[in-house]
Amino acid sequence: MTAQRIYDSVADDFSRVNDLIIQRLSSDVPLVEKIAQHIIESGGKRLRPLLVLLSSRASGYSKHEHLKLAAVIEFLHTATLLHDDVVDTSDMRRGRSTANANWGNAPSVLVGDFLYARAFEMMVELKSLPIMEILSHATAVIAQGEVMQLMNVKNPDLTEDQYMTVIHNKTAMLFEAASHSGAILANASDTRKQALKNYGKHLGLAFQLVDDVLDYRGDAEAMGKNVGDDLAEGKTTLPLIHAMATSSDEGRQLIRQAIRKGGLDDLPKVLDLVNASGALEYTMERARAEAAKASDALNALPASPHKEALELLTQVAVARVS
Numbered sequence: 001m002t003a004q005r006i007y008d009s010v011a012d013d014f015s016r017v018n019d020l021i022i023q024r025l026s027s028d029v030p031l032v033e034k035i036a037q038h039i040i041e042s043g044g045k046r047l048r049p050l051l052v053l054l055s056s057r058a059s060g061y062s063k064h065e066h067l068k069l070a071a072v073i074e075f076l077h078t079a080t081l082l083h084d085d086v087v088d089t090s091d092m093r094r095g096r097s098t099a100n101a102n103w104g105n106a107p108s109v110l111v112g113d114f115l116y117a118r119a120f121e122m123m124v125e126l127k128s129l130p131i132m133e134i135l136s137h138a139t140a141v142i143a144q145g146e147v148m149q150l151m152n153v154k155n156p157d158l159t160e161d162q163y164m165t166v167i168h169n170k171t172a173m174l175f176e177a178a179s180h181s182g183a184i185l186a187n188a189s190d191t192r193k194q195a196l197k198n199y200g201k202h203l204g205l206a207f208q209l210v211d212d213v214l215d216y217r218g219d220a221e222a223m224g225k226n227v228g229d230d231l232a233e234g235k236t237t238l239p240l241i242h243a244m245a246t247s248s249d250e251g252r253q254l255i256r257q258a259i260r261k262g263g264l265d266d267l268p269k270v271l272d273l274v275n276a277s278g279a280l281e282y283t284m285e286r287a288r289a290e291a292a293k294a295s296d297a298l299n300a301l302p303a304s305p306h307k308e309a310l311e312l313l314t315q316v317a318v319a320r321v322s
Contacts, residue, residue, distance in 0.1 A: 009309040010053040017070045035111040048178045049074045055182030058306035075119035082112035131181045138177035145169025154234035156256040172204025195300035202294035206317045209287035212237040234262040242279040
């Protein structure tokens, strides 16, 4: 099974989710539609709605409400991207101008709010209190993760445990909510619900850890962002944490100063220290360990093409270059 066959396993569902997303972006305010469509169509992999489709189908679901749930997850994710780009003052995402670069901060924030509201409208239509509980909790946790990250900008004293908490809240939480809610919609057993919840959590952590590596090793054209963007924004990610822990006093101080200052003036020296310390290999080891935990969680599911696709997704997460 190739990476493309992950999507092929739910190709009809995926196409219908895309149609539903476009349909539910409808607004009487043209600028709302324009900004929302700009980011929705910006070339993302739509992994989170994919998780809903695969998790529900792997749990034996045969109806169609999972399409709406997948669209809800994508709207929640897109809303966070709009707000993230404003907070980070980003002008590029996936190789395209961000909404805030094109239309300004205020419209971007307000359209993010619109997408949150539309997501909760559709969530109510699902008529599932457990799913509403999961997704409303996830939304709150993600917001807290964003605040935690903001509080730690240019903070070189962030510990590894603290950083894992930040990336769980900021990134892995929506992966977890997607796979967990898909299992709940399918009325899976408690064991399988917990298994798919764990799967999403560990897959999301693996995904973010690989992102941390790609920020120092990746292909800028493939990623649609520049190498070193995290350092430029003063973000203390795991490669820097490990490099500081294993470098000489002089190297540690250089990295600390680069984090506090932000920008890219010290990037070549920081890259040398990151590479010399084995920090990228260490972070990839952590990513592979999380992917293995995600794979192990799938043992609770019966054999199916959708379970096979979920398994392959754990491999793709740690093998990607963008």
